Amino acid sequence: MGIHAYFRSLGGLERIIRCPGKFKFEEHSVAAHSWKVVQYAKTLADIEEQHGVKIDWKKLYEITSSHDYGEIFIGDIKTPVKHSSPQLRALIQQVEEGMVHHFIEENIPSEFKSIFYNQLREGKDQSVEGRILEVADKLDQVYEAFAELQKGNTEKEFITMYRSALTKIKDIPLHCVGYFLKYILPDLVNEETISPVDIRRITEEVLAN
Amino acid sequence: MGIHAYFRSLGGLERIIRCPGKFKFEEHSVAAHSWKVVQYAKTLADIEEQHGVKIDWKKLYEITSSHDYGEIFIGDIKTPVKHSSPQLRALIQQVEEGMVHHFIEENIPSEFKSIFYNQLREGKDQSVEGRILEVADKLDQVYEAFAELQKGNTEKEFITMYRSALTKIKDIPLHCVGYFLKYILPDLVNEETISPVDIRRITEEVLAN
Amino acid sequence: MGIHAYFRSLGGLERIIRCPGKFKFEEHSVAAHSWKVVQYAKTLADIEEQHGVKIDWKKLYEITSSHDYGEIFIGDIKTPVKHSSPQLRALIQQVEEGMVHHFIEENIPSEFKSIFYNQLREGKDQSVEGRILEVADKLDQVYEAFAELQKGNTEKEFITMYRSALTKIKDIPLHCVGYFLKYILPDLVNEETISPVDIRRITEEVLAN
Amino acid sequence: MGIHAYFRSLGGLERIIRCPGKFKFEEHSVAAHSWKVVQYAKTLADIEEQHGVKIDWKKLYEITSSHDYGEIFIGDIKTPVKHSSPQLRALIQQVEEGMVHHFIEENIPSEFKSIFYNQLREGKDQSVEGRILEVADKLDQVYEAFAELQKGNTEKEFITMYRSALTKIKDIPLHCVGYFLKYILPDLVNEETISPVDIRRITEEVLAN
């Protein structure tokens, strides 16, 4: 149908709720998550620039804002499923890419096809922009999990999410990760909470490894 | 942890919403869907019994009530994804079964293990009970899709869902399918609707093929 | 209108929320509750069978899955109202049965009438299946109330619900009740909680009486 | 506990949803309904005053704002249940009054008891204020039902609600009813609608009888 089909499809991500099946005090749509990732990434990139790193802002724009677009076709498949085997993970990614490919072929006018193929590619590569996306995406898991634990959510899944997201972040070689660990994370850990979970201890354990 | 872990896990299906990502006037949890499948199946089995067919009620009970239990672990993966390739479908089913297996091993006391393995197996086999489950599961798609179209939902997905569920049902060799097509479906098609979609014509097309 | 009217009516139980008027962190529809009762009952019956008790699975299927069907007509009348006087309780049950009767007369084809009268009868009799239904129904109150208390809900109603459901269960003479008290309940009480209510003490008080 | 227990209890009516079990595009709490009844009644009383009728504003204030307070204890029992037999209706009203009585005895300090007994009495008597309350209460049913039909709701219940509320209103001997029928109702009927229901015809039928 043309670009209209693409614009129309965006609403789908407002209706997909992250972390389905678990009790949560607050729900987050994939659209809202995507916006927060865009916002985190901008500040993270600012920090990189302050350290003299050159940022390709067009690329960063494209890969952050569209990084979960494929979920319009496959939904928010539970992380343990995605990661249960490297074979399945690869196959699911292949299906997602196939469906995005099919959508582009069906709907996007030929003069835009290469642009869309480029924008909707998997963005988490080893470039500085790819790494910033990876950090920003995990950062939202840290914030989501923390906000649930803080309100007294006792689902184990949120402890796991907090722990594994933080573990991923801390090993990514970027200046902004250093800034996050030194200045941002301590403020988060110091917030008031009614959680029976000792978030400070979990944080220290992750950082110690 | 024992049977408690199993009882506690059931709440997960109350939080998984069917058909994620599509606009709908009414949401349905997998738990509520499961209950409706149990109810349809009971009446379908009653119709079979009236035709002299012998029903294994214990088996029917087990396979209908638990038929979507595995979604606690994998969520409601969008149907087009599941079916996009036989290879993927097989792999996803394999993962789902692996996760159910893992749950049983971790949580269910040894004296109940064989019972749970049996109950949580894939139920849609070629037995009469397996076929009734298949009909009941698709019947809920017919009712869900119809209720959306009736209220004026214009998402193409619900037309597809209505059409493909009906197509599946009509070819299943059971007495209750005959009854459904002759007595139940006409009443449904005759309901008042504001839909711009011609549900009657779609129904007739499906039945004509 | 025929069986269609019955199938169509099932959706009503998805829209009736249990325990209206009280603050809760999570809402439960009567449909989802019904499904959980079906699931608990299946495992409770498995335990009975392990002790050599004979289960009529068809009967258990019918009475568990339909045990709250009458709420489609009368809604979830608050328990204190229902029980405020034996006279009122009897009258409400009479009205509910009258409305189910009326529904069957109006909608169900004559060849199915006796089946529906039988299925939609009050199932909590003194048979083993009737007792299992009673335990399963109360068990869901235990889980519902516990999940609210666990999250810090301070409404007195949930303490009352937990206490009275447990009190009912413990006096029902079934093997599965013994199993529940010995193996399942302790796991529940040991879960992490932020409740200012001492659930363990309440549990011990109930069991001591 | 004193007046605090009363103030605290008011929140209960924010959580009770009117017309449980039926599909609706918009839900209404009993608290919001109560506020609208207060607002309608004020204008209806203004119309009476314009015709020289004397209004007891204190009484009107008391009976309109508290007219559904008893639902805190009994919930929104479905109208067909309430009215299925005069005996049941009387018994339910008796239980409701008993529970309000019990609440006052338990919680309200002695110097306020007579005030609360007076305020929380059944207000729909044959006084002009009692009649205004009756009209205002039914008027909200007219508006609720109309708003659903207007959006294309095909549940029969809303046609019944519209018809029976209008039937009740038209026979109440008040100046404001004349004004409503002559000036307000025609504007309502003239609103744009996508309903397949012919609201104008139903309105004319009711008024013709």
Next chain:
Amino acid sequence: MGIHAYFRSLGGLERIIRCPGKFKFEEHSVAAHSWKVVQYAKTLADIEEQHGVKIDWKKLYEITSSHDYGEIFIGDIKTPVKHSSPQLRALIQQVEEGMVHHFIEENIPSEFKSIFYNQLREGKDQSVEGRILEVADKLDQVYEAFAELQKGNTEKEFITMYRSALTKIKDIPLHCVGYFLKYILPDLVNEETISPVDIRRITEEVLAN
């Protein structure tokens, strides 16, 4: 369009949620808030009458029930915005009054215009009824904020709301304020809570100043 336009507009306050943008365990519509204010005011006025104060019940009825009607046109503008400068506050009030004025001119028949201008005026004047409205309005903020803190909400906004509402109330010269501080507030402070916030200390601090 006449009175119908006014009656129809009331539904708008059911859709405006108080305190937008902050996490809350329970949402409150402006309609439900308005009803609670009406209820508090009635009891507060009863207390005044017990001390021999004469109440103009018609005026109290009008100003309490309509005190937030103007939010239909301007929404629930965040309090810090409204109060950020006396100039802005005045301008916003001017706009709100202008929009109410415009609504009356456009919709209300001439014989009712003066009545509506009077009813929809700003009611918080220095009369006893105006003061009761001010207390009742702030009282609902006390209850709303307390209910959130009690459940473990850690948003600072609710501490601020509790503190500032209580500060406003305690300086209003009315008998009912004395009663509230002496008999009602202590019961509220004594309720069970999981809040890490020391509500008792905050209350004592406010009262000490």
Next chain:
Amino acid sequence: MGIHAYFRSLGGLERIIRCPGKFKFEEHSVAAHSWKVVQYAKTLADIEEQHGVKIDWKKLYEITSSHDYGEIFIGDIKTPVKHSSPQLRALIQQVEEGMVHHFIEENIPSEFKSIFYNQLREGKDQSVEGRILEVADKLDQVYEAFAELQKGNTEKEFITMYRSALTKIKDIPLHCVGYFLKYILPDLVNEETISPVDIRRITEEVLAN
């Protein structure tokens, strides 16, 4: 508190619902809206680039993703209020900027202050990026309003929103506006709808002026 305070604040836009007080079939948070604006803007900028226009992607990134950040402090003030007088509009913008200024002063470390002042500035200037933002922002109003009308929403507000957003867009001198009017808008107008509103005619009227 540092950058943490900024990251933490983003969740506020997930809780602010656009177009408060009006009935809608689907709600949209300001966060989700912001993401869609980012996405539209990207494609609009791609179209500009195809016409040889140079895009400052960093600027476009900053102004699109943060264009409604100030609503965290002032909420979604109803458009008619904002625009009711140029004086009020100016004052509200001044307050919003004052609150953003205050937030930066209080929370953002000095080495980031100039970056944040720059990013959170009003972005709708006469640069190509500022114009793209204006188009993208209005485009989401077109899509939001259309989706409501399409489902049969009869609130006048959505017709007004559709008409005025389209009117704004069509006069903005950009290549992408030409593309939108020629290729995208016709596809939108051709979608199936149950609306009694003649969207095609309204569209043609707007374009003819």
